[in-house]
Amino acid sequence: xxxxxxxxxxxxxxxxxxxxxxxxxxxxxxxxxxxxxxxxxxxxxxxxxxxxxxxxxxxxxxxxxxxxxxxxxxxxxxxxxxxxxxxxxxxxxxxxxxxxxxxxxxxxxxxxxxxxxxxxxxxxxxxxxxxxxxxxxxxxxxxxxxxxxxxxxxxxxxxxxxxxxxxxxxxxxxxxxxxxxxxxxxxxxxxxxxxxxxxxxxxxxxxxxxxxxxxxxxxxxxxxxxxxxxxxxxxxxxxxxxxxxxxxxxxxxxxxxxxxxxxxxxxxxxxxxxxx
Ligand SMILES: Nc1ncnc2c1ncn2[C@@H]1O[C@H](COP(=O)(O)OP(=O)(O)OP(=O)(O)O)[C@@H](O)[C@H]1O
Numbered sequence: 001x002x003x004x005x006x007x008x009x010x011x012x013x014x015x016x017x018x019x020x021x022x023x024x025x026x027x028x029x030x031x032x033x034x035x036x037x038x039x040x041x042x043x044x045x046x047x048x049x050x051x052x053x054x055x056x057x058x059x060x061x062x063x064x065x066x067x068x069x070x071x072x073x074x075x076x077x078x079x080x081x082x083x084x085x086x087x088x089x090x091x092x093x094x095x096x097x098x099x100x101x102x103x104x105x106x107x108x109x110x111x112x113x114x115x116x117x118x119x120x121x122x123x124x125x126x127x128x129x130x131x132x133x134x135x136x137x138x139x140x141x142x143x144x145x146x147x148x149x150x151x152x153x154x155x156x157x158x159x160x161x162x163x164x165x166x167x168x169x170x171x172x173x174x175x176x177x178x179x180x181x182x183x184x185x186x187x188x189x190x191x192x193x194x195x196x197x198x199x200x201x202x203x204x205x206x207x208x209x210x211x212x213x214x215x216x217x218x219x220x221x222x223x224x225x226x227x228x229x230x231x232x233x234x235x236x237x238x239x240x241x242x243x244x245x246x247x248x249x250x251x252x253x254x255x256x257x258x259x260x261x262x263x264x265x266x267x268x269x270x271x272x273x274x275x276x
């Protein structure tokens with residue numbers, strides 16, 4: 001549960017679930033220090049489909065890992081429900097790009113049950129939840145199948161059902177559809193939006209596809225090339241797969257931000273679209 005924050009002179013926004021506050025992330029290797037992101041700021045509200053978008057190497061995955069609690073910021077702080085993130089926790093679940101996230105010796109149903117039982121969810125409740133979420137991702141007929149007979153898209157559906165069944169505060173998705181063929185990827189994006197309509201979960205979604213960001217996200221954080229800094233935060237809540245004029249305009253705007261301005265230093269001033 002959220003804790004009471006010390007008075008800072010600013011009213012905390014009660015709608016904010018995740019607060020990434022001035023976060024710099026670095027990796028130390030034997031030969032050098034790599035700055036992955038520099039002073040990144042953003043806030044995710046409950047029910048947001050919040051997308052981190054930027055070129056390869058700008059630190060999107062690093063930010064997601066920091067939110068998951070796998071790496072610690074060298075500057076700034078990450079807060080969930082007002083409490084600092086100090087490590088992994090059951091309030092955050094990650095869905096990765098790889099198809100081998102599932103335990104190959106367990107069936108679909110057992111895979112979805114596994115994190116529930118290891119968190120102490122009583123058996124009956126765990127079975128109900130697993131069944132519900134397997135149905136929500138359309139895999140009822142495959143609940144007793146083993147992962148090796150499933151397609152890449154089906155495996156990702158199981159990974160999503162498994163994460164959602166734990167009912168985390170926030171679902172963290174790291175390019176979950178990037179390894180799928182174009183048609184399956186499109187179908188998975190639609191299914192994710194349907195699932196969101198149904199369950200209204202909060203998701204932090206990493207992609208380097210501008211199109212995917214606009215389709216999946218209601219908010220898009222555009223990051224500069226390495227080291228990632230915030231270029232802009234934009235609204236994209238009203239676009240689906242149909243490419244309207246608005247969709248194309250937003251796509252062009254983001255494209256210009258990411259590519260045409262690549263040779264200019266990241267602007268210190270952040271363009272932040274007001275929440276609708
Ligand atoms: N374990 C690590 N050790 C050292 N450097 C790392 C490590 N992980 C990532 N980096 C570096 O940090 C920077 C950001 O990497 P990150 O994977 O977060 O970017 P990304 O935007 O997710 O890229 P991509 O879209 O290609 O996955 C890159 O320069 C990368 O080489």
